[in-house]
Amino acid sequence: MKTVKFKLISALLLLIIAFSLTNCIISKDDKKEYDQLKARCELESQNKSTVRQVFEAINARDFEKMRTFYAPEYKMTGPRLPNAYTIDSLIQYIQRDIAVFPDWKYSVENMVAQGDTVAVKIAQFGVQANDYMGIKPKANQISRAAIFITVFSNGKLKETWILQDNLGFMEQIGMQLTVKPEDKTKGKK
Secondary structure: OHHHHHHHHHHHHHHHHHHHHHHHHOOHHHHHHHHHHHHHHHHHHHHHHHHHHHHHHHHOOOHHHHHOOEEEEEEEEOOOOOOOEOHHHHHHHHHHHHHHOOOOEEEEEEEEEEOOEEEEEEEEEEEOOOOEOOEOOOOOEEEEEEEEEEEEEOOEEEEEEEEEOHHHHHHHHOOOOOOOOOOOOOOOO
């Protein structure tokens, strides 16, 4: 019986020594690269978590909490945005949407992170309860898809580029796309 125990203990010690030697063989460069990769993955995971928390704060109508995730110099730009939004003007924009769509929610559909940048696809949805640009509510569910590409600095959202399906959104609330009448005075001398 003592021989069996001795053999088991010896085999276990040999495995521990072999495992320890294998870890010692990893070069300093490999260890440094591993540590950098691990740090990058942790940063990307934290940034994705922050983006989720932003949308959770919006859905909870907790704009003071939302504000804590943004750098003071934050700017949001995108096609069809005549001026960049600051955090204050962004909150005002969201509050205007909520005034028209009181149950307006944001749902994170997909997210990808690379370094300090996070791209997120969201769906926005709610029921129109008040007039929107002169259009009366029809009490039907409205949805809008959007893509946000956000850059972080020191753990805070620094800038965002946004693309929203505003045409689909406007069609759902009853706006109609029409062709502008041709300007017959153009090109005449």
